[in-house]
Amino acid sequence: MAIKKREALTPESDENKTSNKPTSSNEKNSVWSELQKHIMTGISNMIPFLIMGGLILAISQLIPYVILGVDPSQEILDAINSGNYTGFNFTLLQFAQLCSDFGGRLFSFAIPMFAAFMAMSIGGKIAFPAGFIGGLMATTPTEVLKLVDGQWTTEEPVASSFLGAVIIAIGIGYFVKWMNKKIKVSQNLLAFKSTFLIPMIAALTVMFVMHFVITPLGGALNTAISVGLEAAGEAGKYGYATALSLATAIDLGGPINKAAGFVALGFTTDHLLPITGRVIAIAVPSMGLGLATIIDKRIVKRHVFDKQFYPQGKTAIFLAFMGISEGSIPFMLDNPKITIPSYMIGSLSGSLSAVALGAEQWFPESAIWTWPLVDNLWAYILGLLIGAIVTALLVIFARNRQINAGKLVVDSND
Numbered sequence: 277m278a279i280k281k282r283e284a285l286t287p288e289s290d291e292n293k294t295s296n297k298p299t300s301s302n303e304k305n306s307v308w309s310e311l312q313k314h315i316m317t318g319i320s321n322m323i324p325f326l327i328m329g330g331l332i333l334a335i336s337q338l339i340p341y342v343i344l345g346v347d348p349s350q351e352i353l354d355a356i357n358s359g360n361y362t363g364f365n366f367t368l369l370q371f372a373q374l375c376s377d378f379g380g381r382l383f384s385f386a387i388p389m390f391a392a393f394m395a396m397s398i399g400g401k402i403a404f405p406a407g408f409i410g411g412l413m414a415t416t417p418t419e420v421l422k423l424v425d426g427q428w429t430t431e432e433p434v435a436s437s438f439l440g441a442v443i444i445a446i447g448i449g450y451f452v453k454w455m456n457k458k459i460k461v462s463q464n465l466l467a468f469k470s471t472f473l474i475p476m477i478a479a480l481t482v483m484f485v486m487h488f489v490i491t492p493l494g495g496a497l498n499t500a501i502s503v504g505l506e507a508a509g510e511a512g513k514y515g516y517a518t519a520l521s522l523a524t525a526i527d528l529g530g531p532i533n534k535a536a537g538f539v540a541l542g543f544t545t546d547h548l549l550p551i552t553g554r555v556i557a558i559a560v561p562s563m564g565l566g567l568a569t570i571i572d573k574r575i576v577k578r579h580v581f582d583k584q585f586y587p588q589g590k591t592a593i594f595l596a597f598m599g600i601s602e603g604s605i606p607f608m609l610d611n612p613k614i615t616i617p618s619y620m621i622g623s624l625s626g627s628l629s630a631v632a633l634g635a636e637q638w639f640p641e642s643a644i645w646t647w648p649l650v651d652n653l654w655a656y657i658l659g660l661l662i663g664a665i666v667t668a669l670l671v672i673f674a675r676n677r678q679i680n681a682g683k684l685v686v687d688s689n690d
Contacts, residue, residue: 436494564667626663
């Protein structure tokens, strides 16, 4: 389907010939929207590996440190060897160690699967193996030969990680797509072309490009980011949470939100920065606006929304627990000048509160079923509550002030 769509855009129509500027703009939008579609295909197919790996890893932590009361500073293997656990408890520790190893392995497949499905979305099924190889090299790069004291030895470079996977998936996807069109063979050799020739050329291309270009550049960038974050310390952590929460909340799933999510996903997948600020900012707008419909009459002695918003408020709260921010859209469309600043301030307040109190979420999902994966869950929940309350109060007082000034009329059946 993707190939047909591209072919349909290739021929120049009469309209394109008569108006170059709109065509250029449309082409840019088309390229970006197509690329965004391929990225989202990779992400959606990567998520199951993150979910499975994350939940199994959560089980591996829950058993020793919550159920058995193992000291958090002690590794699971050390607890097994301590001799303090016997019988069923010993079996539980063995199971926890298995879950830890297995969950970690599932997690390690996330980036290779992302690159594989993104490359396939661009170049078809034939690009899948090369994409997977590229993603694998992005996480576990090939070792580099190095001359030390007259002896050749190998050294493992810094991985290019998620950024490298994105670049190689795009490059190899379009390269395979181009080869598939340009390499012409007879009907008898089609199987040879699709199962050996193109995959082999693509694999060798991935090897050279990753080893000599993407890994050195991506590794250097990741090293620079790590050094910068260490130098920035607490200020860098709060600055990142601020930017991430505001960009996530501003357009409720729109292009700015998606761009922020793409950046944050790369950082959290590479375990450079947690995604706490984003996942809280996803839930706070819907939760806060829903809360406003429940407490407005208790706060200002009147309803400040039209009557149809009160059932929508309950729906918005439910969607917030499912990690969906779009429950806020009806409220935003009704009065964007009040609603957008209110939930942005609320999201920022909640995110910074949670981060300051030590909450950390590395799993890129905000639904309630991922809460067991959060470090310092109490701080995370408190951040959500602070963000929701701030949002609700700001909306209620702002709308009430407009009602008193005669600038806003509501049909609330009061």
